[in-house]
Amino acid sequence: MDGSPTHVSYERSKSASNIFEKKPFLIGVAGGTASGKSTVCRRIMEKLGQDEMDDTQRQVVCITQDSFYKELNSEDGLKARKGKYNFDHPDAMDFDLLLDTLQAILHGKKCQVPVYDYSTNSRLLVYFRILKGSCAPLYSRKKDEFITIHPADVVLLEGILVFYCKEIRDLFHMKLFVDTDSDTRLMRRVLRDVKERGRDLEHVLNQYLLFVKPSFENFCLPTKKFADVIIPRGADNSGKL
Ligand SMILES: Nc1ncnc2c1ncn2[C@@H]1O[C@H](COP(=O)(O)OP(=O)(O)O)[C@@H](O)[C@H]1O
Ligand SMILES: Nc1ccn([C@@H]2O[C@H](COP(=O)(O)O)[C@@H](O)[C@H]2O)c(=O)n1
Numbered sequence: 001m002d003g004s005p006t007h008v009s010y011e012r013s014k015s016a017s018n019i020f021e022k023k024p025f026l027i028g029v030a031g032g033t034a035s036g037k038s039t040v041c042r043r044i045m046e047k048l049g050q051d052e053m054d055d056t057q058r059q060v061v062c063i064t065q066d067s068f069y070k071e072l073n074s075e076d077g078l079k080a081r082k083g084k085y086n087f088d089h090p091d092a093m094d095f096d097l098l099l100d101t102l103q104a105i106l107h108g109k110k111c112q113v114p115v116y117d118y119s120t121n122s123r124l125l126v127y128f129r130i131l132k133g134s135c136a137p138l139y140s141r142k143k144d145e146f147i148t149i150h151p152a153d154v155v156l157l158e159g160i161l162v163f164y165c166k167e168i169r170d171l172f173h174m175k176l177f178v179d180t181d182s183d184t185r186l187m188r189r190v191l192r193d194v195k196e197r198g199r200d201l202e203h204v205l206n207q208y209l210l211f212v213k214p215s216f217e218n219f220c221l222p223t224k225k226f227a228d229v230i231i232p233r234g235a236d237n238s239g240k241l
Contacts, residue, residue: 023106024151026171029158030223031178032216033088034188036234037158038064040178043235044156061152065159066116068098071123080121083199083207087121088160088215095165102171105155112146119198160216163223177227178234182213 029037041062045051050060069092072080079085086092104111115124124145149155163169163177186208193199199207224230231237 023108024153024155025173026102026106027154027156027174027176028162028169028172029156029176029178030160030163030220030227031180031234032182032185032220033160033212034185034192035178035180036236037178038062039235040176040231041156041158048154055148056150058150059152060154060156061149062156062158063101063113063149064116065093065098065157065162066118067113067147068094068101068159069116069121069123070094072121077121083203083210085121086211086215088211088219090161090164090219093161095168099165099168099171101149102157102168105149105151106171108151110151111149113149115145115147118193118196160220161223163226164219169223169226174229175227177224177230179224179230179232180234182216 029041031037042051045060045062048060050058055061069087072085076085080087101111101113116122117124157172163172163175169175189208189212190201190204193204194201
């Protein structure tokens with residue numbers, strides 16, 4: 001990471017001195033694809049009664065690393081549409097933007113995080129329609145869609161590679177690794193990607209064999225050793241015998 005400026009935008013949570021700003025407790029949740037990271041985060045939010053709350057009132061917020069995928073050039077975009085782009089390699093991630101965002105969060109700032117769209121392999125865009133004059137044509141304008149992360153007591157960040165970079169890893173106050181067997185993960189991934197991410201079966205299986213599985217073994221699994229807590233079977237694990 002070169003520490004170069006990125007386009008993360010944030011503002012102070014309080015206009016007065018920030019001496020009394022709360023430093024949130026940052027929890028990283030790693031694990032292979034479809035291991036149940038988001039489900040575990042959702043379960044934590046539910047247990048803490050945070051799921052029904054308004055964004056500005058929440059004391060626990062959850063961010064996904066998928067918001068920090070790099071934007072693709074047209075050549076890589078074409079590869080991605082054919083399942084020939086490696087989204088599981090660290091090079092696919094904008095770790096600089098992620099680091100800047102986490103640092104801002106840890107300073108109690110309100111942050112804007114991009115929203116990712118798996119069907120287009122890019123950040124979600126919102127279209128604005130601008131009416132020029134009374135009978136002039138309508139103009140469309142595109143703009144990145146962001147979600148606002150309000151300052152909170154606890155921030156969860158989930159993703160396959162959240163423990164990969166030391167600079168990012170060292171920011172977590174607690175590190176969880178969701179450990180789910182690979183057959184179960186593949187089965188869930190197929191169902192999810194076809195139902196929710198606009199993929200066909202052949203695409204999902206080719207991508208899995210070509211990139212997802214080898215990258216899990218090379219980049220994600222080796223980060224399990226950094227976890228403070230390993231959660232076998234994800235949200236199925238109630239902690240009871
Ligand atoms: N314990 C579970 N039992 C059954 N299905 C699950 C379980 N945990 C997650 N899933 C399903 O598996 C898919 C992937 O889960 P998700 O939590 O999104 O994984 P990840 O965030 O690790 O990719 C989702 O469709 C989810 O509903
Ligand atoms: N355009 C994209 C971006 C990511 N992926 C896959 O998503 C997986 C990470 O998300 P999980 O919820 O499964 O942790 C990762 O394995 C990428 O292969 C994608 O297919 N397309």
